[in-house]
Amino acid sequence: MGALTLVEPNLHLVDVDARRMLFHVPSSSLFELDGLSRELLELFSEQPQVTAGMIRQRFDGRFAPDELMETLEEFKSLEIVRDSGGVARYNPKPKPVKNFPLTTVVLNVNTGCNLSCTYCYKEDLTTPSAGNKMAYETAVQSVEMLLKESPNQPRYNVVFFGGEPLTHMPVIRQVVAYCEQRFAELDAQVDFTMTTNATMLNEELVDWFNAHRFGLTVSMDGPKTMHDKNRITVGGQGTYDVVRQKVRMLLSRYNARPVGCRVTLTRGITDVETIFDHLYHELGFSEVGFGPVTSGDIADYNLTADEMVEVFAGMKRLGRQYLAAALENRNLGYGNMHQLMTDIHEGNKKQLPCGAGVGLLAVDTEGGLNLCHRFTGSEQPLFGDVSSGIDKPALAEFVETRLDRSNTGCETCRIRNICSGGCYHESYAKYGDATVPSYHYCDLLRDWVDFGVEVYSRIMVENPAFFDTYVSPRRSA
Numbered sequence: 001m002g003a004l005t006l007v008e009p010n011l012h013l014v015d016v017d018a019r020r021m022l023f024h025v026p027s028s029s030l031f032e033l034d035g036l037s038r039e040l041l042e043l044f045s046e047q048p049q050v051t052a053g054m055i056r057q058r059f060d061g062r063f064a065p066d067e068l069m070e071t072l073e074e075f076k077s078l079e080i081v082r083d084s085g086g087v088a089r090y091n092p093k094p095k096p097v098k099n100f101p102l103t104t105v106v107l108n109v110n111t112g113c114n115l116s117c118t119y120c121y122k123e124d125l126t127t128p129s130a131g132n133k134m135a136y137e138t139a140v141q142s143v144e145m146l147l148k149e150s151p152n153q154p155r156y157n158v159v160f161f162g163g164e165p166l167t168h169m170p171v172i173r174q175v176v177a178y179c180e181q182r183f184a185e186l187d188a189q190v191d192f193t194m195t196t197n198a199t200m201l202n203e204e205l206v207d208w209f210n211a212h213r214f215g216l217t218v219s220m221d222g223p224k225t226m227h228d229k230n231r232i233t234v235g236g237q238g239t240y241d242v243v244r245q246k247v248r249m250l251l252s253r254y255n256a257r258p259v260g261c262r263v264t265l266t267r268g269i270t271d272v273e274t275i276f277d278h279l280y281h282e283l284g285f286s287e288v289g290f291g292p293v294t295s296g297d298i299a300d301y302n303l304t305a306d307e308m309v310e311v312f313a314g315m316k317r318l319g320r321q322y323l324a325a326a327l328e329n330r331n332l333g334y335g336n337m338h339q340l341m342t343d344i345h346e347g348n349k350k351q352l353p354c355g356a357g358v359g360l361l362a363v364d365t366e367g368g369l370n371l372c373h374r375f376t377g378s379e380q381p382l383f384g385d386v387s388s389g390i391d392k393p394a395l396a397e398f399v400e401t402r403l404d405r406s407n408t409g410c411e412t413c414r415i416r417n418i419c420s421g422g423c424y425h426e427s428y429a430k431y432g433d434a435t436v437p438s439y440h441y442c443d444l445l446r447d448w449v450d451f452g453v454e455v456y457s458r459i460m461v462e463n464p465a466f467f468d469t470y471v472s473p474r475r476s477a
């Protein structure tokens with residue numbers, strides 16, 4: 001055996017009580033180390049190069065040579081140790097991107113919104129009456145583009161977005177009727193989803209969404225004082241009272257699918273636990289997820305560095321509640337934590353942060369193709385349009401740039417296959433360039449993922465059935 005060296009960026013060790021866990025970065029998988037693996041890794045972390053002599057000196061008489069060789073071979077195959085003369089590999093070499101397996105199209109049905117939330121990132125936002133509305137023909141062209149780019153898929157998703165999508169219900173009803181017939185002819189399933197501010201909901205609409213099994217998410221920011229700070233009408237009035245009343249009606253009437261809530265955390269709004277208590281326990285949403293704003297155009301609304309620390313501390317405290325519930329085989333509907341558990345459980349090794357530009361494209365009211373809903377109406381150049389199709393060379397160039405981690409801070413980051421450089425829109429908002437990773441709170445993110453590894457390990461050891469009940473089904477859902 002020649003000298004061997006540890007490949008530090010490919011592993012991360014986390015202690016959970018007396019157990020030592022190895023988080024294998026290339027595959028986002030977790031292993032519990034036995035005594036030999038533990039000691040071997042200790043030796044590798046002490047010495048820049050480990051030789052056969054050093055191993056003999058440390059282990060002779062305590063472990064059989066076969067056992068040692070087997071463990072070393074395993075380390076080599078996991079690429080957590082390598083021959084000292086060789087070159088360390090952290091990321092697969094990016095391949096040219098030729099296919100865009102599109103299965104989701106987001107329709108930005110109206111740039112108008114009846115609210116005027118202080119922190120809204122939409123560059124083209126206006127009032128509903130002044131909004132650009134998507135024509136039915138454009139929506140149909142979008143669906144046909146989806147089918148042309150990605151034929152013969154068993155399942156497709158059509159997402160309605162705005163502005164406020166409820167301000168353009170006539171086209172949504174038409175599109176749903178069109179899709180239900182079109183996809184049934186193809187023997188494919190179509191799934192409809194929508195994020196709404198809920199203010200325009202009524203019983204008839206809720207029943208209609210129920211009949212078409214919409215996946216609904218409501219934007220709501222917590223109890224009245226917090227919600228009304230930012231989520232206001234065009235005239236400046238808080239909207240909590242009306243949203244609460246509509247949400248109560250929605251949750252008592254809607255039974256097709258669980259209804260989630262999306263919370264935007266901005267400056268001064270950091271109390272994750274209080275917000276969660278209100279939205280989950282008092283109002284009864286099935287799942288609540290938090291989106292911290294750190295790089296919006298309006299700097300006054302971005303969370304400060306200290307607030308981000310506070311937010312992550314709160315997210316971890318809530319994570320402990322999630323853990324306690326999981327050990328009793330209950331799923332506390334805490335979206336961020338559940339997503340992290342799912343990523344670790346499925347060994348997700350994400351080369352890209354999300355499906356934007358690959359599995360998903362967003363269509364603006366004029367038919368232009370955008371990376372995702374956040375980019376519609378922005379200065380980011382389009383990637384084609386619904387009549388001429390995807391501008392594949394331009395989109396491939398964008399995706400390949402993000403796939404190539406060489407010479408970026410992400411290249412050796414231990415959470416590179418979970419974070420993958422972060423949201424394109426955050427980078428766009430922060431640096432004016434969606435191809436640059438968004439580095440602004442990496443340490444907090446790494447700490448969050450370490451915490452997730454600890455929570456995952458505890459659930460795995462004490463109640464592995466939790467994953468069969470609440471995580472695996474999600475994958476096939």
Ligand code: SF4
Binds near residue numbers: 416422438
């Ligand atoms: S953006 Fe930061 S946390 Fe994310 S992968 Fe890159 S270096 Fe790591």
Ligand code: SF4
Binds near residue numbers: 354423
């Ligand atoms: S780019 Fe950002 S906002 Fe858009 S889908 Fe990806 S994570 Fe979400």
